[in-house]
Amino acid sequence: MLNFRKVKPFQGWITVALLLCATTSVLADASEPLIDPEADRQALRAYYLKRFPGVDIQDYINGIYALDAASREQWQALEEFPPYEFDLEAGEALFNTPFANGQTYAACFPNGGVSIRQHYPYWNAAEGRVKTLELEINECREKNGEQPYPWKKGPLAQISAYMAWTSRGQVFDIKVPADDAGALAAYAAGKRFFYAKRGQLNLSCANCHLEGSNIFIRADLPGPALGQTTHFPVYRSKWGELGTLHRRYEGCHRDTRSDPLPPQSDAFRNLEYFQTYMSNGLPVNGPGARK
Amino acid sequence: MNAAYTRYLLLSLLVFVANVQAAEPQTYQQAFELNRAMYGKGHLFTWQGQEFSTDHPEELDAQTPATRDKAEAMLHAAQVLNQRASELEYAWRMTAGLLEQAEQALRAGEFRQCMNLAAQAHYQARMSIQQAEYNQQHWRDAVPQ
Numbered sequence: 086m087l088n089f090r091k092v093k094p095f096q097g098w099i100t101v102a103l104l105l106c107a108t109t110s111v112l113a114d115a116s117e118p119l120i121d122p123e124a125d126r127q128a129l130r131a132y133y134l135k136r137f138p139g140v141d142i143q144d145y146i147n148g149i150y151a152l153d154a155a156s157r158e159q160w161q162a163l164e165e166f167p168p169y170e171f172d173l174e175a176g177e178a179l180f181n182t183p184f185a186n187g188q189t190y191a192a193c194f195p196n197g198g199v200s201i202r203q204h205y206p207y208w209n210a211a212e213g214r215v216k217t218l219e220l221e222i223n224e225c226r227e228k229n230g231e232q233p234y235p236w237k238k239g240p241l242a243q244i245s246a247y248m249a250w251t252s253r254g255q256v257f258d259i260k261v262p263a264d265d266a267g268a269l270a271a272y273a274a275g276k277r278f279f280y281a282k283r284g285q286l287n288l289s290c291a292n293c294h295l296e297g298s299n300i301f302i303r304a305d306l307p308g309p310a311l312g313q314t315t316h317f318p319v320y321r322s323k324w325g326e327l328g329t330l331h332r333r334y335e336g337c338h339r340d341t342r343s344d345p346l347p348p349q350s351d352a353f354r355n356l357e358y359f360q361t362y363m364s365n366g367l368p369v370n371g372p373g374a375r376k
Numbered sequence: 377m378n379a380a381y382t383r384y385l386l387l388s389l390l391v392f393v394a395n396v397q398a399a400e401p402q403t404y405q406q407a408f409e410l411n412r413a414m415y416g417k418g419h420l421f422t423w424q425g426q427e428f429s430t431d432h433p434e435e436l437d438a439q440t441p442a443t444r445d446k447a448e449a450m451l452h453a454a455q456v457l458n459q460r461a462s463e464l465e466y467a468w469r470m471t472a473g474l475l476e477q478a479e480q481a482l483r484a485g486e487f488r489q490c491m492n493l494a495a496q497a498h499y500q501a502r503m504s505i506q507q508a509e510y511n512q513q514h515w516r517d518a519v520p521q
Contacts (some may be wrong), residue, residue: 125519132520280518281511285468285500291518344467352465 120269122261122362125276129363133311136298145312147371149338152299153306160374169246169320169372172327176247184229190244193225196213202252202369206358207260209266215271215354219245219329236348237332242318246327249318249371257315257369259362275359278352279310284341290356293337305376314361316373330357404428434495434502442488450494451478457501466508473499 130142137152144151150160180198183189191197205218222244223233234241263273279290293307300307317330324332331348334356338345346352401407407423411432415421419430429436442447455475463469478493 106512128520137420226391276519277511277515281515282507283466284510285470285503287507289515295520339469342469344462344469346465 097247117183119159120273122272126363126365129311132295133298133309142311143367144310146315146364147307148308148312148316148373148375149299151224151312152309163322163374167320168322168374169318169327171242172246172320173372174242175240176245176250179244180247184226184231186229190222190225193221193228198248199251200255202371203255203257204250204259206354206361208262208265208271208358210262210265210267213367214243214266214351215275215358215359217331217349217354218248219331220349222247222248229301236323236327236329237335238328242327242329242332246318246372247328249369252369253371255369257361257364257367259316259358259365261358261362271355271360272362274352275357278356279359283338284343288341290337308375310360310363312364314357315364315367315369316371316375318371319373319375321375327372413502427429432495432499434499438488438491438495440491442491444482444485444487447478447482447487447490447494450491450498451475451482454494454498454501457498457505461504461508464505464508466504468504471497471504474500504511 133140133145134142140151147157147160150157180190191199195201202218206215208214209216219236219241222241223236226233234244256278260268262268282289282292291310293302294310294313297307298309316331317333318327319333320327321333329348331353334353335345335348396485401410401423404423407421408428408430411419411421411428415430417431417435420427421430431439437450458467458471458475461471474493474497478490478497481487481490481493
């Protein structure tokens with residue numbers, strides 16, 4: 086033990102200073118692994134409230150159309166005859182068509198698959214991974230002896246769109262169990278993916294969809310991170326068809342000149358987990374129409 | 377010329393000199409990046425009394441005599457490094473294409489071309505791993521608090 090009586094005053098101050106530094110450093114290290122999804126969500130909301138004070142938080146489900154009046158006007162005109170309408174009809178028909186074994190999608194999901202979009206993605210403790218709606222649609226198919234659909238577009242996107250449609254207005258309520266280290270790690274991995282710069286262009290999701298919200302990147306205005314997942318799947322005018330969130334993730338990732346990860350990879354499911362948690366409290370408004 | 381104007385000129389000169397001094401690279405890496413950005417590859421620059429090249433290590437390697445063994449070695453090294461970048465989920469989009477082209481050049485016996493392409497791929501893989509390592513330490517800087 087240090088005997089302060091034996092050290093001279095100057096040496097004493099040095100000792101105290103060193104001890105303080107050591108304590109601060111230990112505290113800093115100890116605080117690093119803390120994962121607090123709710124604090125993150127509140128911080129993101131506060132960021133946007135400060136950045137765009139006139140915009141209602143609930144309006145962020147409309148993406149860039151919440152921030153840019155001219156784009157909103159065009160989008161509203163587009164929504165008069167929603168381009169995803171035929172896909173919704175196809176999705177409903179697919180959803181209600183029994184598999185060859187006579188079973189249906191409804192039997193695979195709680196509440197018959199109706200009005201459940203707001204609970205996806207979720208942490209499946211038994212499997213130790215994040216489950217997305219699209220992942221479970223394909224799992225349902227395989228369980229019933231059918232081939233899985235491609236992840237990015239087509240029937241999978243149509244069924245997902247129909248399920249989102251039945252959930253419109255329901256409020257996102259994604260859970261990250263505080264007592265489950267796996268769930269917290271998946272959430273943290275998604276958060277890290279969002280903020281880490283990638284690709285030859287050295288861009289993170291946050292570069293475009295946080296700092297870059299409503300700032301022109303060439304001719305495009307990137308949408309805000311808040312509410313970004315609420316309206317998927319989307320009919321993108323650029324695609325000329327309906328596509329899933331992971332199709333968009335893949336495209337964004339490629340745009341940074343990264344070798345894009347595949348849809349439904351662990352990294353993208355974790356990213357969806359983080360992003361959708363950020364949208365907790367906002368209503369489901371999928372499917373959507375975007376540029 | 378009056379005294380006030382002279383003082384103004386002297387002050388401007390001092391500010392200019394101070395700015396030039398401040399822009400002087402403090403480290404070798406800063407000096408390298410500054411010169412690489414200004415002159416591209418194949419340029420010589422002096423830093424702290426010594427002469428250096430603006431070439432990346434891979435580019436210097438690709439300037440050695442072109443042989444099958446050398447081309448194969450450079451291609452293999454680039455493939456291994458890009459595999460590491462892929463495992464980190466940080467591989468860049470164009471690197472795989474460069475490696476494919478390098479393989480084609482090797483098969484065609486175009487060893488110099490293979491070495492140049494492998495050098496580019498190796499550089500990209502090295503930078504992507506560096507990016508992953510940097511992010512490990514710094515990604516939190518962008519998170520709103």
